Amino acid sequence: MTIQQSSPRRNAPRRVEKETAATAVYHALKRDIVRGVLEPGHKLLIDQIAERYSAGTNPVREALNRLSSERLVDREDLRGFFVPPISLEDFRDIVNTRCWVEGKALAESIRNRTEAWEDAVIIATHRLQNTPIHYYEHTEPGMPVPDNSLWEERHRIFHRALIANCGSRHLLRFAGELMLLGERYRFISMANSYPRRRSGEEHQAIVDAALAGDIDRAVAALQNQYRLTLTIYEETMSGA
Amino acid sequence: MTIQQSSPRRNAPRRVEKETAATAVYHALKRDIVRGVLEPGHKLLIDQIAERYSAGTNPVREALNRLSSERLVDREDLRGFFVPPISLEDFRDIVNTRCWVEGKALAESIRNRTEAWEDAVIIATHRLQNTPIHYYEHTEPGMPVPDNSLWEERHRIFHRALIANCGSRHLLRFAGELMLLGERYRFISMANSYPRRRSGEEHQAIVDAALAGDIDRAVAALQNQYRLTLTIYEETMSGA
DNA sequence: GCAATACGGATCATACATTATTCACGCGTT
DNA sequence: AACGCGTGAATAATGTATGATCCGTATTGC
Numbered sequence: 091m092t093i094q095q096s097s098p099r100r101n102a103p104r105r106v107e108k109e110t111a112a113t114a115v116y117h118a119l120k121r122d123i124v125r126g127v128l129e130p131g132h133k134l135l136i137d138q139i140a141e142r143y144s145a146g147t148n149p150v151r152e153a154l155n156r157l158s159s160e161r162l163v164d165r166e167d168l169r170g171f172f173v174p175p176i177s178l179e180d181f182r183d184i185v186n187t188r189c190w191v192e193g194k195a196l197a198e199s200i201r202n203r204t205e206a207w208e209d210a211v212i213i214a215t216h217r218l219q220n221t222p223i224h225y226y227e228h229t230e231p232g233m234p235v236p237d238n239s240l241w242e243e244r245h246r247i248f249h250r251a252l253i254a255n256c257g258s259r260h261l262l263r264f265a266g267e268l269m270l271l272g273e274r275y276r277f278i279s280m281a282n283s284y285p286r287r288r289s290g291e292e293h294q295a296i297v298d299a300a301l302a303g304d305i306d307r308a309v310a311a312l313q314n315q316y317r318l319t320l321t322i323y324e325e326t327m328s329g330a
Numbered sequence: 331m332t333i334q335q336s337s338p339r340r341n342a343p344r345r346v347e348k349e350t351a352a353t354a355v356y357h358a359l360k361r362d363i364v365r366g367v368l369e370p371g372h373k374l375l376i377d378q379i380a381e382r383y384s385a386g387t388n389p390v391r392e393a394l395n396r397l398s399s400e401r402l403v404d405r406e407d408l409r410g411f412f413v414p415p416i417s418l419e420d421f422r423d424i425v426n427t428r429c430w431v432e433g434k435a436l437a438e439s440i441r442n443r444t445e446a447w448e449d450a451v452i453i454a455t456h457r458l459q460n461t462p463i464h465y466y467e468h469t470e471p472g473m474p475v476p477d478n479s480l481w482e483e484r485h486r487i488f489h490r491a492l493i494a495n496c497g498s499r500h501l502l503r504f505a506g507e508l509m510l511l512g513e514r515y516r517f518i519s520m521a522n523s524y525p526r527r528r529s530g531e532e533h534q535a536i537v538d539a540a541l542a543g544d545i546d547r548a549v550a551a552l553q554n555q556y557r558l559t560l561t562i563y564e565e566t567m568s569g570a
Numbered sequence: 571g572c573a574a575t576a577c578g579g580a581t582c583a584t585a586c587a588t589t590a591t592t593c594a595c596g597c598g599t600t
Numbered sequence: 601a602a603c604g605c606g607t608g609a610a611t612a613a614t615g616t617a618t619g620a621t622c623c624g625t626a627t628t629g630c
Contacts, residue, residue: 110407110614112395136581146615148388151581155352155392159399161503167350168581168622187500190434259420260427260511263401264504271500350582376613386583391614408590410613 112149115139119153123162123173124270126277134163134171160267178327181275185320188268189313195253195261196312197305207255208301214251215297218244219290242273248293252300252312276319279326292318352389355379356396363402363413364510366517374403374411400507418567421515425560428508429553435493435501436536436552437545447495448541454491455537458484459530482513488533492540492552516559519566532558 119139122128139150158165164172174180199207221244224236246269253265292315299308349357359379362368379390398405404412414420439447461484464476486509493505532555539548 112614113407146617147581148391148615151388152391152395152614155395156399159396161500167353170581183498183500187498190498190501191431191504194430194434258423258427260401260423260504260508261430264431264500268500352582386585387613388583392582408613409592 110149111145112152115143115145115149116153116156118143119157120162120270123157124274124277126274128173130173130278131175132173134173136170160270162270176275176278178324181272181323182320184268184271184275185316188265188272189316191261191265191268192249192253192316193309193313195256195258195265196300196309198256198258198261199253200255200300200303200305200308202255202257203303204255207251210251210254211297211300214244214248215293218248218293223289246273252296272316272319275323279323287318287322350389351385352392355383355385355389356393358383359393359397360402360510363397364514364517366514368413370413370518371415372413374413376410400510402510416515416518418564421512421563422560424508424511424515425556428505428512429556431501431508432489432493432505432556433549433553435496435498435505436540437549438496438498438501439493440495440540440543440545440548442495442497443543444495447491450491450494451537451540454484454488455533458488458533463529486513492536512556512559515563519563527558527562 119128128134134154136147136150136154139145139154140147143150154163154165154171157163158171161174164174166172218241221241223238223241249269250262250266253262256262292311296308296311296315299311359368368374374394376387376390376394379394380387383390394403394405394411397403398411401414404414406412458481461481463481464478489509490502490506493502496502532551536548536551536555539551
């Protein structure tokens with residue numbers, strides 16, 4: 091990934107990967123929706139979004155249209171765009187579907203295992219395990235939310251590394267979409283869910299089984315983790 | 331689908347389901363890409379598309395942005411939109427992923443089976459089996475392609491009815507996306523693939539097993555059908 | 571109290587300006 | 601002479617602004 095040797099020319103200004111405004115708004119909106127900054131059910135007014143991200147109305151509309159196909163925003167003709175509402179039923183569907191999709195992807199990944207894949211998994215695991223999570227016990231409204239963005243990123247990379255070897259572009263795409271949808275619920279119920287987990291051990295159990303080539307055990311461990319998240323969320327909803 | 335009785339009020343101007351230009355272009359483009367009218371790899375020029383479908387450039391861009399999230403068009407920042415190229419590798423991935431996604435969905439559908447679902451499957455099967463396919467033996471360039479749009483629609487409905495009871499909105503969505511991507515390949519290689527199939531028997535085998543509650547046999551029959559499509563495509567590519 | 575209508579706001583569509591990319595041509599080098 | 605590199609014009613995408621259309625709400629008249 092980071093190998094530079096294959097492009098000997100040093101000043102190669104071609105392909106600077108410049109981001110258009112529409113793409114910038116797309117990423118910004120995606121992040122803010124997943125992180126719960128934009129509240130579920132809230133209407134997304136074009137002009138407000140445009141001002142918020144310092145862009146025009148046109149790129150905003152393009153970004154919203156892209157997101158609508160990924161179910162990260164709801165769209166209704168002539169009525170506008172909305173942040174998707176949340177519900178226990180929806181979250182159950184996300185978790186169950188994710189168990190199926192990622193379970194299959196993990197199984198295939200293990201079945202096709204290579205040394206390069208194992209290396210990538212080990213590195214991703216190592217980085218994740220060495221990134222501390224900043225908890226907070228008291229959930230007071232005024233308190234600032236601790237920044238776990240580094241952990242979040244490495245968590246995403248970790249799960250992606252596990253299934254990256256499955257050989258199916260589309261399965262990876264579906265898994266990515268579901269991961270984002272699920273992450274949104276985790277952010278919304280973060281206050282109560284973080285402290286109660288033993289994420290490190292859970293992740294390690296998946297990796298150990300995966301590297302040992304034990305498909306059934308790895309898949310079960312992965313699905314257990316997701317199902318536990320669902321259980322915690324259910325308790326949070328009923329307990330609060 | 332065609333039942334009208336459920337809306338007793340005759341002049342109900344509310345919710346006329348009026349289609350915006352962007353949505354109209356979206357559907358038209360989707361159809362033409364799936365049917366192969368727009369050739370794989372071809373560049374989609376905004377102005378041309380706008381003129382083709384009698385719309386402005388803005389709705390065209392919105393439609394293209396929606397389709398890009400469904401992988402029905404490729405998008406590159408500052409370079410424009412393209413009809414996705416086709417390849418055997420891509421088709422293999424689509425078929426394999428589809429086998430798994432729809433296999434899982436069918437299994438869940440059968441597991442949750444209700445009388446209403448069985449009725450819907452029977453109706454969809456009946457309609458599909460009674461819709462003739464217009465073959466054509468000689469594939470001369472000048473000859474008009476026979477119109478099988480009715481069969482295509484009922485084929486879509488049939489497969490959707492089978493898995494509709496799986497209980498997962500997202501799984502159904504993924505299956506729908508994969509079905510479209512696969513349909514595109516079928517259209518492109520239609521000339522050679524249609525005559526060699528015994529679709530009716532293949533479909534009946536799936537239904538018989540599904541209604542009998544035999545999950546393993548139903549899933550196997552479904553996957554066999556898809557894998558046979560892949561095999562035929564492979565032979566077409568190498569044989570031509 | 572109900573219904574029809576007028577008002578306000580937002581979305582949709584079109585036209586225009588800006589900016590990046592691509593291709594072709596010509597110059598210089600090997 | 602052939603190849604590579606840099607320059608420039610044409611092309612196409614992106615971004616901005618404005619007018620048209622449509623929906624929801626509130627008000628007014630009966």
